[in-house]
Amino acid sequence: MKPRQAGVLLHPTSLPNANGRPGQLNAEAWRFLDWMQQAGLRWWQMLPLTEPHEDLSPYQAVSAFALNPALLPDHWQEAIEPEALADYLEAPPHWLEDYALFKTIRQTQNLATWRDWPHALKMREPQALAAFAAEHAEAILQLKTEQFALQQLWRRFKSDANGKGIRLFGDMPIFVAYDSADVWANSQQFMLDAEHNPTVVTGVPPDYFSATGQRWGNPHYNWAVMQDDGFAWWRQRVAAALELFDLVRIDHFRGLEASWQIDASETTAINGHWVRTPGEALLRVLQADFTDSQGRLPLVAEDLGIITPEVVALKERFGLPGMSVLQFGFNGLPDNPHSLAEQVENSVAYTGTHDNDTTLGWFESLDEGAKQWIWQQLQPLAAPHLAKAGLPETMPWLLIDAALHSVAERVIVPMQDWLALDGEHRMNVPGTPDGNWRWQFGWPQVPPELADSIHSLLAQAKRL
Incomplete structure (x- = not known):
């Protein structure tokens, strides 16, 4: 039992x-x-620990990987060990450079969405990025140092929690914000046009609660590209989450069976349509990578709302717990x-x-x-x-x-x-x-x- x-x-x-x-x-x-x-x-x-935008929603983050610097305690810089920081910067997480660049550019552009940045920075022209990085090296280093401090602090916190018999349970939004380092740095992984604007966006269809549905506005994944490279971005994302947490909830799990696609020009979710997603293939890859010592994939399916038999079958095929709200x-x-x-x-x-x-x-x-x-x-x-x-x-x-x-x-x-x-x-x-x-x-x-x-x-x- x-x-x-x-x-x-x-x-x-x-x-x-x-x-x-x-x-x-x-x-x-x-x-x-x-x-x-x-x-x-x-x-x-907990809710997602990633850095939110100005509305503070943890479900629309600046990065799917970077932790929220607001969680750092006062006087955190006094605890930095220079040698450990140097080692971290010598072999940084794969996302760190893009995050620090993205956030620094965003700050110099008065928090403007990256679609409105100067064209060379928006399109990630190497010469423009190199020049910007050189000019803002101090600010970029500060952001990297914050992430190092957060990672170190969280490891200690998780170790102490686990030592007390307490396990940490995280949350992963299925989609990421358009105005994020992830979309800016990995445009080929998302359904964007030649100018890197979304062609279709996320949401849910009209239902009992809303006659026009919900238009969330996140860009959709280019699942064909993701599947071709073995879901590398997803595997990195889940690996990072499972370093932080003992168990992770996938928000809007039904999107791994099919997702509601809305033309980006539409102002509501009414005229969207369901598009099948390769969730089973993704979960098989994650199962191979992350099955725990008890033979379980340490994920929970957020399966609230109107859930189809296909979604239930996908959840049960991988033995994932669902949710009930009394x-x-x-x-x-x-x-x-x-x-x-x-x-x-x-x-x-x-x-x-x-x-x-x-x-x-x-x-x-x-x-x-x-x-x-x-x-x-x-x-x-x-x-x-x-x-x-x-x-x-x-x-x-x-x-x-x-x-x-x-x-x-x-x-x-x-x-x-x-x-x-x-x-x-x-x-x-x-x-x-x-x-x-x-x-x-x-x-x-x-x-x-x-x-x-x-x-x-x-x-x-x-x-x-």
Whole structure:
């Protein structure tokens, strides 16, 4: 039988920090590891650690490889070992030079998208790039030094987490931002025209939630080129992710079976169409490269939304866990994969995700009839467990207990739910451009007895 475990969803920028700054990989991160260990939580799930654009969304990054420099603690430069830095620069990661060049050019161009850069830099003419690099050598070296410091710090952090019995769970957006070092430096891997503008972009079709669908705008991969070179870019990307994390979620996994292509000239997603992708061939390559000691590919398929039988078959062919979100499980429809009755062992169960309202906020938004119906389903089973743990028979504890007692191998609960916070504390409201990705908790919000109460719940659910 696979071990039953539980964890927390918390992005490092949501850690406490002084002076209102976003959370960093400082003493607070190590303090959080100690708190997790006391609570018996074995998985720390995070959003992508890559550097976001100015809107702070971790899902639209400047680079698919470079870590977010905002995570560096104050006084980080004092910890740099010159000899180790020299070794790093002598044999740098394959992406480092392009990232440092891209970001430096972007800064000199007032953060303009690279399609609007001077033509020679946009098209990566070698002479122009060499001249720019020579002129801005100091700024480029600083960016490389930041990445070295982040890599060193993260290795220590991951080693300490693993030493405490805590494993790290990362997140990989399936697509990358057009305005990124990846597309600029690897234009042949994407569907671009002669001037390196996207010909088709990503999204999802119209559905119950949106009459016009969603036009995300990321460029599509040129899968034929990627397949011809053995998916080298993807293999490098997954290898880098698995150096950082013990387990990685692939966001929008259904895009590995087929993706919604929209002509770049279209302003909505209405007129797109499905195009098959060679996801099975890619996953076979990744399976050969990265199968772990237990014979498992350390990936999780984000399979939320409308999922076809073909996508389910692809996920199951490689034994990948999917996701269930219990907040979605109470619509009364038969065969709802998120309902308590439909949970499966090979999955990760959540009360909610970073895109959901907090569980308390979600419950408070329901009408009284729905609240009563849900309470009647959850309270009889949860009551003795919550009483033993010294917790109230209220939300979010009723749903947390239901998740913990599900058959799912892993259960992940957002930190907002562990803290029983309302909807004012959600991380992201999809479709809204402002105010997202900024939530942080403070230690005064964490009751002294909370870790022991969580430990009790986990013990009762046999998840220690």
